[in-house]
Amino acid sequence: MNIKQFVLYQGAVGMAASMIFPFYILLLRDVGSSFSQFGWAYGLFALTSALSFPFIGKFADRIGDKQLLLVYSWGMAVLLILFPLAYEIWHVYCLQIAMGLFGAIQKNSEKTVLARAVSKERAGREIGNYHIWTSVAAAIAVIGTGYLVDFLTIGSIFYLASLVFAWSGFFIMKAGSTESIKAGNL
């Protein structure tokens, strides 16, 4: 894999994640009925992330970043198609726990790939460049989806995002190892 492919991958998953993020509050609004339930849903997310980082960290060094990205892509692809089916608050809690785990995998892997890819001297500029493209993708996704919800139902957005994750899963499967990435070429 080269850095362009990695940016493309991160851009795509970032886009898909940002697509659902603002709107999944609307889903919570339908399912949850009080602010404390909101609090719990987000709290569980953060808590699972916190608890899983130590393990993810170890795994990243043992099995490699690529494998973890693969788990992330496919995990999210499947998870997102479960969201539209949630109709009780405990469904949302379970999904949030899984989201917390996958979110942590993505957070950690993005950083480990970059850490292995950048040169110490130019790390600032290289990571900066990397972020330009992924942030642009996220911005486009949020704004675009804002329009989409006028036309589609919230449910369809989850399916759409899931397809993007599935595509990213294939992309990672086909791409070579992340070890070869050199951020300098971006």
Added chain:
Amino acid sequence: MVARYSIAIGFIIIFSFSLHLFSSSFDEPTVGDQSRLMAVKMKAVKAGTTTEELKKIVLDANKKDDVIAIAGMQHSQGGHTLYPKGILLDMKPYNKILSLDRQGKKITVQSGTSWAAIQEYINPSGLALQISQSQSIFTVGGSLSVNAHGLSIRNHSLIDTVDSFRLLTAKGEVLTVSREENQEMFPLAIGGYGLFGVILDVTLNLTDNELYEMSSHTLQYEDYPAYFKETVLSDKNYKMHLARLSISPDTFLKEMYVINYALAPHQSKLVDFLPLKREPIVAIPKFFLGMSRINDFGKRTFWETQKNYAKKVQGKLISRNNAMRSDSVFMEYTNPDKTEVLQEYFVPIDEFEHYLDDLRSVLEDDETFNLLNITVRYVEKNEEPLLAYATKDMFSLVLLINQGKDQNSIEQTRKTVQNMIDVTLAHNGSYYLPYYGYATKEQMKAAYPRSEEFFKLKNIYDPDHRFQNLFFEEYGDEH
């Protein structure tokens, strides 16, 4: 390679399975304040699941001199469930089905029950509602309080199907109300907008679930009244009916299509159509509705799509229960600056043609008014409730309007709506009260000649205004 294929296939299977489940289980509608035009800070939200609990809430409010605004699903759009610093009495948890008399075709339910829940309960017994709105998302209490009407052309309005109910009054007493007992409260609480007490449990008359065959036609508005009277109303086989008026610029308020539901010749086939229909995937109608919000091209496309859709229902069979739970999710609209509101006007059948000509001239020069849909139904004369809207046999026109939520847009819509109501009144018509209070006080009085009496009685039965809402404050509080 093999791994990739198996993952692809695995994913496709889960994906389709989820999509299938999703499309067939989307039954429970969104609840909450629907028009999002009003946000009011209330003191507290209270609820009860027993008569005693509800009674205590009213007695406590008496002690502390709090006012109560009663709320069902809060689909009314004129602050009928809201009052600043008041207690919102949420009736949704008060939702048990108490008894079903299969032979006598009667059901008794607590007033927070939704039509959908009743349908699920009675469908296996071969029974159906006599009257409900076109959708089944509302509570029984909220529907009684507006005296709802729907697709059925063989019953008057909801009041017609009510046998009796219990009413929790402002003093905290529980009365049994029917046409024989405490009968003075019957036409006040029904169509009473939560001002005469909390409707507790309600006994409704049911009818048989039947199989209907749908048919549709396109016609011109001037032919519609005669068509309706001669073809539909006079033939006892027709049970339900609705029509739509074009909002497309080319045929604006001229072209129409109708959808009829007639008793199907082979009722034995009903068994195949019994399962209650779930909300289908709504992406397509929602997409076209979305286009029609934007411009004239979108409106043309939307109208053409609707007409084509209507053609497709020709010959389709549907149970009565399913006909009374039509789709609503495609209307769920999430733009933060805009919202969609309803207006409904009633005009005597014979005024329909000239009424539309006048309405057209009001709307044609109005650039800013974004009209998305007009549904036409029939309501039979019924003057039983004090706030009766059908003082003759009438057509009702429901308008779906897209508008901004800022003050400016509200004022613009107000002007247009007031003009439309003037036209309606000039044709001996009336307008429906559950929607945003754009009408002036004078218009309200003209549309509801007995409203003064209604508000006077409110002051007699509830002198402290224990039951309050913004609708009463706007139109009734001077009495």
